[in-house]
Amino acid sequence: MPNPFYDRDIVSIRDFAKDDLEFVFDTTDSISRLKHSQRGELGKGRTLGYIFYEPSTRTRMSFEAAMASLGGSSIGISDLKSSSVEKGESLADTIRVIDLYSDVILLRHPLDGSSRFAAELSQNPIINAGSGSEEHPTQALLDLYTILKEKGKIDGLSVAIVGDLKYGRTVYSLLYGLANYKVEVHLVSPPTLRIRKESLYEIQDKLKIKEHSKLDEVLPETDVIYVTRIQRERFPDVQEYEKVKGTYTIDENTLAKSKSDIAVMHPLPRVDEISQSIDHTKNAIYFKQASYGKELRAALLALMLNENLSR
Numbered sequence: 001m002p003n004p005f006y007d008r009d010i011v012s013i014r015d016f017a018k019d020d021l022e023f024v025f026d027t028t029d030s031i032s033r034l035k036h037s038q039r040g041e042l043g044k045g046r047t048l049g050y051i052f053y054e055p056s057t058r059t060r061m062s063f064e065a066a067m068a069s070l071g072g073s074s075i076g077i078s079d080l081k082s083s084s085v086e087k088g089e090s091l092a093d094t095i096r097v098i099d100l101y102s103d104v105i106l107l108r109h110p111l112d113g114s115s116r117f118a119a120e121l122s123q124n125p126i127i128n129a130g131s132g133s134e135e136h137p138t139q140a141l142l143d144l145y146t147i148l149k150e151k152g153k154i155d156g157l158s159v160a161i162v163g164d165l166k167y168g169r170t171v172y173s174l175l176y177g178l179a180n181y182k183v184e185v186h187l188v189s190p191p192t193l194r195i196r197k198e199s200l201y202e203i204q205d206k207l208k209i210k211e212h213s214k215l216d217e218v219l220p221e222t223d224v225i226y227v228t229r230i231q232r233e234r235f236p237d238v239q240e241y242e243k244v245k246g247t248y249t250i251d252e253n254t255l256a257k258s259k260s261d262i263a264v265m266h267p268l269p270r271v272d273e274i275s276q277s278i279d280h281t282k283n284a285i286y287f288k289q290a291s292y293g294k295e296l297r298a299a300l301l302a303l304m305l306n307e308n309l310s311r
């Protein structure tokens with residue numbers, strides 16, 4: 001199978017078929033097994049350029065660490081105040097300039113459609129590091145990879161997605177990714193934070209989806225619980241946020257009502273939706289998930305930069 005990621009934009013996980021997803025998962029396995037010296041050839045002399053219009057810890061740092069592990073380097077802007085965006089430079093001009101200095105561009109921006117827009121302007125491939133409430137495709141790739149590694153399969157699982165389903169962009173990318181598999185999905189949220197129905201049209205026939213507001217009713221059957229933060233920054237009215245914050249907290253009581261091997265995932269950062277008291281349990285795999293992020297992103301960069309890379 002030819003490398004489907006070579007020189008290609010990663011704007012939406014919807015742009016990739018199941019074979020493509022499995023290609024990146026297999027490559028992640030093989031890259032993780034490579035000797036340091038071999039791995040260090042895959043990005044040698046290449047540059048990742050990034051700009052983050054919104055804060056990030058994991059996405060930016062895991063991409064930087066991934067690029068370094070391939071022998072490449074990273075340059076970028078994470079503090080807009082120290083960039084010419086502060087002087088009024090447009091997104092279009094900013095992308096055109098980063099494109100001059102980089103081989104791959106990583107963009108996080110608060111507007112839906114921002115990465116697609118950037119991809120139309122840029123000669124080099126764009127990676128969407130989070131666009132508004134729309135998508136976060138590399139998060140979904142690492143989420144699916146985590147499920148595969150930790151549960152040994154994706155088909156046949158029951159996945160509960162909990163929290164802010166209206167504004168949480170990781171939720172949409174994950175659902176589009178899960179639509180390639182035979183899974184049962186339970187969407188658990190306060191009524192005001194239900195999934196945006198228009199975003200589900202193309203996948204509603206592929207996934208078995210049920211909506212809930214009570215977490216307890218799904219726990220006994222759930223294999224993977226994917227918890228999300230209530231996205232305070234995306235609420236038009238802070239009073240609406242105050243009404244729903246803290247609706248769900250995953251703690252020892254939650255685990256007691258669940259299957260003994262339930263996997264608790266979270267894209268992080270968490271606020272109060274997962275109690276630190278369960279961090280030590282075998283069920284809590286959210287930091288492992290963040291760790292898989294570096295390996296998966298290294299594989300993705302290697303594939304984007306090396307046409308002849310095979311799994």
Ligand code: CP
Binds near residue numbers: 056060130268
């Ligand atoms: N999961 C995630 O996107 O984390 P950051 O916002 O820290 O990048």
